[in-house]
Amino acid sequence: MKISVVVPVYNAEEYVSQAVESALQFEEVYEVILIEDKSPDNALQVCQKLAEQYDRVKLYQHPDKGNHGAGASRNLGIEKSTGDFVAFLDADDYYLPNRFDAERELFAESKVDGVYGALGVHYYSEKAKEQYYPLFGDRLTTVYKKHSPKDVFLGQIHMLGSFGLFSIDTLTVRREPLMKKMKTLFRTNLRLHQDSEFLFRLSYYLDLYPGILDKSIAMRGVHENNRITQVDSKKIKPSSTRVLFWKEINSWAAGEEAMPDNVKRHINRMYRSFQIANAPTVKKWGMILKYLIVDYKSIRSGLYNINFRDDLF
Structure with a gap:
């Protein structure tokens, strides 16, 4: 397996090193592709050091060196990827040692287009935990039972009752069917929920199989500046x-x-x-x-x- 890990980077100088190193622990990770999205902090300098330090780390910016959002950054990362498989990781999240355990077995079958698993939660500070624990707790973001690929799309659009959720951080997908069957990758006009919208469409076109659902294979990093926590905590309706x-x-x-x-x-x-x-x-x-x-x-x-x-x- 040659896995390209795509990491959009924005305002994440404190966290991106941990994210990158968590991906580099795996021999299967062929490359870590950083897309620096004109961060207001020193993330670009941190990314440059990581690219100099590790041969498998590749750094890109958008052609105009501007800010284009997570969707456009992931699209650029997929375009630049050269592995047989693509995985995703947000710059303030990180992989656990079991991240690709299920993938090693499941991708031996050619019919498997993608594999998803469970996401845990890590609070970077006591303040973040105090603020967001009522929202996330220590719960897994996961699909509650193993479903056949044909049911994943219906489950995500709430047609199968209590299906659950899976995160972009826990998805690994074959690059060839991704590029062949998805006419549009991530929607660049959505400021939030680009990943959920992408997963909805992806599960319609590709056969996605459950990996490890009862244990975390990656961790969501929660801190005061998460964009999604501002929405989920009702700062944004x-x-x-x-x-x-x-x-x-x-x-x-x-x-x-x-x-x-x-x-x-x-x-x-x-x-x-x-x-x-x-x-x-x-x-x-x-x-x-x-x-x-x-x-x-x-x-x-x-x-x-x-x-x-x-x-x-």
Whole structure:
């Protein structure tokens, strides 16, 4: 196995060395590709030192040396990768020693396009733990049981009940089918949730298999400056980011001719539900009334998938 690990780097000078070294512990890691995204801190200088120190570390910036976001940075990393497999790692996260244990066995089968596993949580400071422990606790981000590849997409779009989640940090995918079957890689117009949107589409096109689901294979690093924790802690209203996320999924699904109509309708319900959630109060009630009259079954199904107290009002 030759694995290219893609690491987007932004404002992570304190953490990126640990991330890189956690990937370099594996013989299978052929290269670690750092995409420095015009960080406001000294991350570029740290990345330059890492590239000088380790032969397997390659450093790139965007052609204009500007800031383009995590999605565009991952896309550039995939483009620059030369391994047979691609894995991902955020610059403030890190791999554990068992990261590729399941992959070594599963990728012996050519039918396996990708493998996913469980993500743990690590608090970088007591302040971060105090602030975000109620949100993350010590729980695994994982899929709750082993599903066949055909069910992974349906599970992620909430059509299989309690499916769970898996993180981009725990995904390893064959590069060839990734490039062949995915017309678009990461959406560059989404500031948040690019990884979740990518995983939704990826699981539709590729056969993704469960690896280690009951133990962490990588760790989410939680600190005060995480972008996603600002959303999850309600500093940014989650519905305002999720409506854009579901808009992208809905637009993609509508143009996918082979997708069953019932799946398209379910995705559209989710999108409309978050449209309602993000609307001003007066307009919100008007939209709810409209859909209860003209499409009660559909909108009820969608609304049950969001949190009324936190997301709807």
